[in-house]
Amino acid sequence: MPDQPENPSDVDLVRLAQEGDMRAFEELVARHRDKVYSRAWSMMRNEDEALDLSQDAWVKGWQRLGQFQGDSSFVTWMTRIVINLCLDELRRLKRKRAESLEAMEEEPGGVEGHIPDLAAPNPTEGLERAEARARINRALAQLSPEHRMALILHEFEQMEYKEIAKKMKCSVGTVMSRLFYARRHLASLLAGFRRENRE
Amino acid sequence: MKPELELKLQAWLDGELPAAEAEQARRLAAAEPEAARLAAELQAIKTALLNSEEIVAVPETREFYWSKIERQIQRESVDRPLLGPSWTERFRRWLAPLAGAAALAAVLLVALNQFRPQQTAFNQVSGMADDYTPRTFRDNPSGINFVVFQANPQPSAVSAGAQPVRTRNDGSSFLIEKE
Numbered sequence: 001m002p003d004q005p006e007n008p009s010d011v012d013l014v015r016l017a018q019e020g021d022m023r024a025f026e027e028l029v030a031r032h033r034d035k036v037y038s039r040a041w042s043m044m045r046n047e048d049e050a051l052d053l054s055q056d057a058w059v060k061g062w063q064r065l066g067q068f069q070g071d072s073s074f075v076t077w078m079t080r081i082v083i084n085l086c087l088d089e090l091r092r093l094k095r096k097r098a099e100s101l102e103a104m105e106e107e108p109g110g111v112e113g114h115i116p117d118l119a120a121p122n123p124t125e126g127l128e129r130a131e132a133r134a135r136i137n138r139a140l141a142q143l144s145p146e147h148r149m150a151l152i153l154h155e156f157e158q159m160e161y162k163e164i165a166k167k168m169k170c171s172v173g174t175v176m177s178r179l180f181y182a183r184r185h186l187a188s189l190l191a192g193f194r195r196e197n198r199e
Numbered sequence: 200m201k202p203e204l205e206l207k208l209q210a211w212l213d214g215e216l217p218a219a220e221a222e223q224a225r226r227l228a229a230a231e232p233e234a235a236r237l238a239a240e241l242q243a244i245k246t247a248l249l250n251s252e253e254i255v256a257v258p259e260t261r262e263f264y265w266s267k268i269e270r271q272i273q274r275e276s277v278d279r280p281l282l283g284p285s286w287t288e289r290f291r292r293w294l295a296p297l298a299g300a301a302a303l304a305a306v307l308l309v310a311l312n313q314f315r316p317q318q319t320a321f322n323q324v325s326g327m328a329d330d331y332t333p334r335t336f337r338d339n340p341s342g343i344n345f346v347v348f349q350a351n352p353q354p355s356a357v358s359a360g361a362q363p364v365r366t367r368n369d370g371s372s373f374l375i376e377k378e
Contacts, residue, residue: 022269022272026265026269029264029265029268030261030265033257033261033264034254034255034256034257035254037255037256037257038252038253038254038255041255042252042253042255047258051257051258051259051264054257055264055267055268055271056271058268059268059271059272059275062268062272063272063275122243122246122247123243123244123247124247124251132247132251133251133253136247136248136251137251137253151248154213155245155248155249156248156252160215161210161213161215173206176206176209176210177206179209179213180205180206180209180241183209183240183241183244183245184240184241186244187240187241187243187244190244190247
């Protein structure tokens with residue numbers, strides 16, 4: 001990285017990397033690797049897959065740097081790349097496993113029909129922040145990949161229904177249904193954890 | 200509660216409804232206890248998820264994590280160089296205007312050709328034979344020669360070996376040659 005300031009911004013590093021400076025790119029990886037890995041991990045719930053996919057995302061990021069126009073932050077751009085890779089991988093896994101459960105989940109009266117009555121509001125109320133996070137994390141892990149994905153894209157990536165539908169290659173109605181049942185399932189799981197703790 | 204109403208309540212909480220429908224959903228949540236309970240549960244989950252995402256650290260050292268990325272980049276760069284703007288982008292920037300200009304030029308050429316008067320000029324090239332007076336006309340653009348045999352005023356037999364001709368009602372005959 002020739003003649004660069006002591007603490008260059010992402011914009012400076014991206015510009016250098018776009019000129020072929022791999023050390024600048026390495027610095028970008030070092031800065032944002034946890035964020036990109038976290039997104040892969042939250043979607044895949046598997047350490048090895050998350051590692052592979054996050055690294056693939058960085059390789060793709062390098063190859064497509066010329067297309068980065070700075071419309072969003074660099075880390076947002078990288079996050080979108082890893083999300084796309086995770087979605088592709090989940091689709092591939094789904095085809096491979098031919099999950100019959102997924103078809104049931106989308107039908108009225110299927111698995112989702114067994115969600116219990118409305119849980120008490122504020123399922124994490126009164127919990128320490130770390131404990132609340134841990135419980136949410138545990139509950140998210142128990143959702144189906146499709147439900148978890150819809151929730152992550154909506155709540156963590158702040159995507160609108162239309163955008164999620166495009167990413168997940170499904171209809172807006174399916175997105176709404178997935179989000180609804182994901183939330184209801186999550187509420188039910190969190191209420192269950194609360195009961196477990198009381199007993 | 201009907202599934203459509205449940206999804207509408209959710210869409211209201213997610214800010215995905217237009218103003219008029221959002222007002223309907225708000226009224227529903229205010230008027231019906233079941234709708235109110237559902238809205239409260241969905242809202243509670245939204246609140247719980249807010250800022251609840253954990254940043255998980257990469258379970259590898261910086262050097263090891265990077266080394267795998269670097270190796271992959273080097274391996275793939277042998278096959279393909281760094282990507283610049285995508286081809287669709289390049290097309291939009293350069294090729295699309297050029298293609299548009301070319302298309303316009305083609306349309307203009309065709310239009311001009313359509314309205315240009317057809318120049319099918321037949322010029323007499325030669326004349327021969329005793330009983331008939333052949334006249335040859337040439338259409339240069341199409342490369343066709345028209346040979347018209349006009350019977351002479353004093354009729355006589357067509358000499359042996361003469362080219363077969365077609366006779367028109369007016370007594371003239373013609374032969375068409377294509378080069």
